[in-house]
Amino acid sequence: MTNAAVDRMLTVTLRVSRFTPKPERPGRRRGGSPFGSRSKSPFGADAGAGRTNRARGKRWTQDYTLDVHASDSVLDCLLAIKREQDPSLAFRYSCGHGMCGSDAVAINGTPTLLCTAKVRDWVRPDTPGFVGDDGFRPTGEPVDADAHALDLDALDPDTTLVIELAALPGFPTQRDLIADIDPMLDQIRKLEPYLKAAGELQVTDEGKINAFEYLQNPEQLARYELLSNCIACGVCEGSCPVYAGGDAFIGPAAMIAASRFINDSRDNATASRLTALMEPDGARACQSVRACSMHCPKGIDVGEELWQTIQKVDAARVSSEAE
Numbered sequence: 001m002t003n004a005a006v007d008r009m010l011t012v013t014l015r016v017s018r019f020t021p022k023p024e025r026p027g028r029r030r031g032g033s034p035f036g037s038r039s040k041s042p043f044g045a046d047a048g049a050g051r052t053n054r055a056r057g058k059r060w061t062q063d064y065t066l067d068v069h070a071s072d073s074v075l076d077c078l079l080a081i082k083r084e085q086d087p088s089l090a091f092r093y094s095c096g097h098g099m100c101g102s103d104a105v106a107i108n109g110t111p112t113l114l115c116t117a118k119v120r121d122w123v124r125p126d127t128p129g130f131v132g133d134d135g136f137r138p139t140g141e142p143v144d145a146d147a148h149a150l151d152l153d154a155l156d157p158d159t160t161l162v163i164e165l166a167a168l169p170g171f172p173t174q175r176d177l178i179a180d181i182d183p184m185l186d187q188i189r190k191l192e193p194y195l196k197a198a199g200e201l202q203v204t205d206e207g208k209i210n211a212f213e214y215l216q217n218p219e220q221l222a223r224y225e226l227l228s229n230c231i232a233c234g235v236c237e238g239s240c241p242v243y244a245g246g247d248a249f250i251g252p253a254a255m256i257a258a259s260r261f262i263n264d265s266r267d268n269a270t271a272s273r274l275t276a277l278m279e280p281d282g283a284r285a286c287q288s289v290r291a292c293s294m295h296c297p298k299g300i301d302v303g304e305e306l307w308q309t310i311q312k313v314d315a316a317r318v319s320s321e322a323e
Contacts, residue, residue: 007069007070007071008069008070008152009067009068009069009070010067010068010069010070010119010120010123010152010161011065011066011067011160011161012065012066012067012068012077012119012123012161012162012163013063013064013065013126013160013161013162013163014063014064014065014066014074014077014078014081014162014163014165015061015062015063015162015163015164015165016061016062016063016064016089016165016166016176016177017059017061017164017165017166017167017176017177018059018060018061018062018089018176019055019057019058019059019167019173019175019176020057020058020175020176021055021056021057021174021175022055022056022057022058024055055172055173055174062086063162064081064085064086064089066080066081066084066085068080068119069119070118070119070120070123070152071118071119071120072118072119073114073115073116073117073118073119074107074114074117074118074119074122074163074165075093075096075103075114075115075117077119077163078091078114078165078177089176089177090175090176090177090178091103091105091114091176091177091178092177092178093114093115095115096115097115098113098115098116098297099231100231101113101231101232101233101234101235101297102233103115104168104179104233104234104235104238105165105166105167105168105177105179106165106166106167106168106169106238107122107163107164107165108122108124108163108164109164109166110239110295111168111169111234111235111236111238111239111295112235112295112297113233113235113297116297119163120152122163123161123162123163124161124162124163125159125160125161125162126160126161126162165177167179168181168234168235168237168238169238170234170237170238170240170243170244170245171183171184171234171237171238171245172245179234179238181232181234183245183246184232184234184237184246184251184253184254185232186246187246187250187251187253187254188232188253188254188257190250190254190276191250191254191255191257191258191273191276191277192269192273193257193258193260193261194261195261195264195266195267196261196267196268196269197266197267197268198268216265216266220265223263223264223265224259224260224261224263224264226298226299226300227256227259227260227263227300227305228260229298229299229300230253230256230257230260230298230300231297231298232253232257233297234253235295235296235297236251236252236253236256236292236293236295236296236302237251237252237253237292239291239292239294239295240252240289240291240292241287241289241291242285242286242287242289246281247281248281248285249281249285249286250277250279250281250282250285252286252292252302252303252306255277255282255283255286255305255306255309256300256302256305256306258273258276258277258309259305259306259308259309261273262274262309262312271316274312274313274316275316275320277309277313278313278316278317282313283306283309283310283313283314284310284313286306286310288303288306288307288310289303290302290303290304291303292306
């Protein structure tokens with residue numbers, strides 16, 4: 001792909017799955033997993049509390065056509081639509097640089113971040129049954145230069161290009177492209193994602209805090225450093241075929257949060273963290289599909305990390321049963 005093609009002007013149609021909710025009736029429940037029960041969560045709180053069944057409201061698909069640079073992000077496109085075509089279109093974003101994770105949606109069926117998704121990587125011909133050179137229709141993954149990216153240089157000027165957008169799967173939709181990620185955040189909180197040290201301060205002979213006693217060597221830091229980059233965007237949750245609101249499976253994001261502290265040499269709560277993951281909707285609910293690893297915006301191999309954590313949970317279970 002030439003430099004001119006990378007930043008050429010394209011006429012693109014954004015096909016947006018829209019939703020406007022109806023006012024909720026008192027006492028009506030919505031949301032939650034079709035696989036999970038309404039019983040009390042093994043992690044303490046009622047897993048269905050505050051959530052009701054699938055939100056009722058108006059659902060429709062709306063097309064927006066605009067001229068953009070191939071190097072523009074999909075978020076840039078939505079902001080242009082918001083300013084110039086339809087101020088009622090609802091989507092969430094904050095930093096715009098892939099750091100906050102607030103703008104996770106499904107693009108062409110793939111959970112990813114709006115701000116890091118470039119138009120040139122995601123446009124596809126608006127042709128029924130479109131297939132790439134490898135014989136597969138490129139949905140569920142980005143059309144990138146290393147896979148089946150469109151040759152923009154050879155593109156017919158009359159080709160209609162589309163990008164399909166929908167709210168992040170696995171969560172209740174609040175409005176248009178805004179998903180309710182509170183279920184995921186609740187599950188993360190239940191695993192207490194904060195350092196639990198002994199609370200005994202090491203001091204010098206002069207009675208001052210000895211900071212050197214709390215330093216880690218590079219090997220200890222490397223065990224959890226990458227996991228600290230998790231931005232709780234929900235991309236791994238939206239990719240997981242088991243997670244659906246957290247009722248049946250506490251989810252990969254929560255397990256990554258727990259793994260970050262299980263792997264921290266300064267944390268003294270490893271045993272209780274592993275015990276918490278022994279619950280039915282914990283480690284044993286993971287089916288090791290590893291779809292969670294495919295599109296993590298921070299480069300975490302979520303599936304591999306979950307597998308390593310599951311091995312630790314199983315070892316802890318065997319040890320506890322042998323005692």
